[in-house]
Amino acid sequence: MNEIIESVKNLSIGFNSQKGKQISILRNVSTNIKKGETVGIVGESGSGKSTLALAMMGYIKQGLFHLKGECLFKSEDLLKMSSRQLEKIRGRKIAMIPQNAGQALTPNLKIGYQIDEALRLHTDLKKTERDKKISELLNKVRLPSPETMAFRYPHELSGGQQQRVAVAMALAGKPDLLLLDEPTTGLDVTTQAHVLELLRFIAKDTGTSMIYVSHDLGAIAQVSDRIVVMYAGEIVLEGPARKILKEPIHPYTYGLLKSIPKLSLAGLPASMPGSQPQPGSINEGCSFYDRCNLANDNCKKNSPDLEHIKELDTNVRCFNYKELINQNNNLQTSITKKTNNSEANEVLKLKDVSISYAKQKFFDQLLNKISDQNPTVKDINIDIKKGETIALVGESGSGKSTILKSIAGLLKTKDGQIKFENDRILSSDLKMRNPNDLRAIQLIFQNPDESLNPNHTVEQILSQPLKLYFNLSGEELKKNIIDLLKKVRLGEFYMSRYPRQLSGGEKQRVAVARAFAAKPDIILCDEVTSALDVSVQAAVLNLLQQLKEDLGTTYVFVSHDLAVVRAISDRVAVLYQGRLCEIGPSQNVYKFPSHPYTEVLLGAVLEPDPDIKPKLVAEDIVEEKPPEKGCSFQGRCPRKIGDICNSEVPPWQIGENGNAIRCHINIEELASLQQ
């Protein structure tokens, strides 16, 4: 059990900058992987975790150079091997599962054929043996009906199923070491939980060592025996998973864990200031110095070494780690937020809103009507009060963004009405809205890289709404821009920067500032933190909350992340396949009785805590279309009671907690079932 299978020693990898300077992105990394052990490598984007993982396969990305150190696989240095030697090892001894398995599979070859190819390449089995092995592998990764699965094409599988096929292919050569780079990122919450469960099972069953790379501590916590935390190209903390998650003794890890929103906490997570330094801009001293609240003068001048602490079986890179030992009981705290007063007036009402993406037929086009019996989004009724934050949650395809687009006037509704202030009907067509209504509703997008024009400076970006809505110019315009930047905690000097000169969090702040420039009544937030690093996400959430408390803005907040929603929202609406399942005050939606779909979602949340395991109650099938009639969740519902679910739309029931649930099961019965 204690046999070391791969050992990284003093590894440094870097690249040459445009100015010809050598910049390292991995600095002096050393770690060991034992047989049968799963090691989680966690770090923010740019921390070098993928670079490290790839180097452990003997692969260095183009443009990067091996500066020093070695990667010993069974005491042979992978970085010194010829490509012929590496070919023999990759696939057979070390296999890799990439982030996007769908793209790694060849689209025009059947699944069975692709697995067969892997077997032919990496084993000496004969044809009949291989056929047996294929169905064995498909069974092992728990694909439904493995007999027919082999004859399907990749595009006929869902994302989670494709990921399973990738696992099956990786297992074909019976590798000793399995490398996984963000294997569940981009999958739906329930699918993610299923894939992780499968990986855990396989690790146990086959005794394969695994390296699991992810930015998501929640996922890492589910699979890892040991965790390596990376920051700015260095290992800052390494030790047994439980120790790292429960008693982190490095300030970065401590802050990171505190900045993750948790289901059990109602308030906002504490945020860390600043962001990770770019490679090349790392000065002398500790690389975490700027963001650390334990930092002192020593940290500024000297950089700490990775120190081994025997009692804790932990390596830590910090001068002052002792201050954190036994300081971790307050990991479970959050910042309480002001809740909205429920007496406020309604500012936006969605009444029986249905939205269809179906192509209009010629006659319908002439008559300007949309005839679709089974629209993507159907019968949405939500009243939104002034100053509240209402969240729309659901997995991909649940119609969250579709609803936002209609509110913004970017997508025509099929039926129903959107009413704004004093029940005035708002057209769902942008061109029919008056300028003041356009100003009143603003959007913030998921990915600031896409939502900010790369050719505009921050000043130009922020001046657009100011010029458009308020006709500002000259001195006044400039003053307003500076004010806005101040509001989102950015200095005046950001004005002349281009988006590419900003970090992810800074970019999203600019996007927030642009939305607030319009002095809007309502801001529609579409997954605004999901492209951000966790430590930055907390800061943006806190900023949004602060701005709302100061300015009384209403948010419609779309997210797939139930913990984030828990942190920021006053009220939550749960959607499945474009139909509402449950709606209510957020503290109540997170309490039972819940709609069976809410129950499934809550069960699948991955918490950064080894003691909280996800509960997998429903299959992770992906449904293409909502059912024609009956309950929208009938296809996956683990509590389905019979034909009535297939034939009749369930009624709304109001629980004593104040959440409305749409299910045929009596709400009291539901409560006792879910106990």
Place this chain on the structure above:
Amino acid sequence: MENNLITEDKQKNKLEKAFEILKTMASKPSGLIGLTIVLFHVVLALTSPYIAPYDYKAISPNTMLLAPSAEHWFGTDSLGRDVFTRTILGGRTALTVTFFGSLIALLWGGLLGIFCGLVGGKIDDVVMRVVDAFLSIPWILAMLLIVSLLGTSTEVLIPALGFFYGKGIVRVARAATHDVIAKDFIVSARARGHSNMSIIWNEIIPNVRDAILVEGAMRWSWMLLGFSSLSFLGFGVSPPTPDWGLMISNARGLMSFAYWSVIAPIVGLSSLIIGINLTADAFAKALGIDRSTKAPV
């Protein structure tokens, strides 16, 4: 006043940016060579009338087909004219015609491409099909027809060449626009209620400009070759105006015994084409544009 300051500031930024791009282009050997060649040709075209040692049209039976010497560096041609004089003057027309021709190609190609990318759907399909059909006629035949109907004046050549070389630009502009309009910042501008004109001007053009300019620069070098071919066939510049294409055509029969009269214009023409090509490539690299799919000449 304050407003002025801001614009001035931006102006300076643009200049700085241009300088930065030039610096990046010159930082690689191929870019530096390209820039040097182009600069050399431009300077030559501007100054050659003043530095030419002889009269380019002075025919002299006494000095026919002289080999290169101290008096006639590149020798003389079959009419006894100084080849050096004619070579340094020979790029002027080609350079001017193709420069303005490229501008026209950029203008119509760029605008039509952006338009097609924007509207998409049926209109886009139809327009692209028409453009394709029109331009699948071999351009040299079409040019010959135009030139024989309307003459070979620059007023005819510039728009005609501009028209034929704009097709590739339509494609590039259309593809770039397609990519851009799917981005959230366009959606964001639409949701804010900006007018279509303002979206095109502020959001789209700055993001497709670079790709279009690079394509234009590439087209320029091809147009040079095309223009010289016309001259070679006798449909470009009319004698006695010196022009490389024409010079090559006139001297090609004398290759075997008076090679000098044909080598000089060939070197002039090919160096300029290569120079523009290298420059365009370096320009593309400096702007971070991938030109892996090169269209055939």
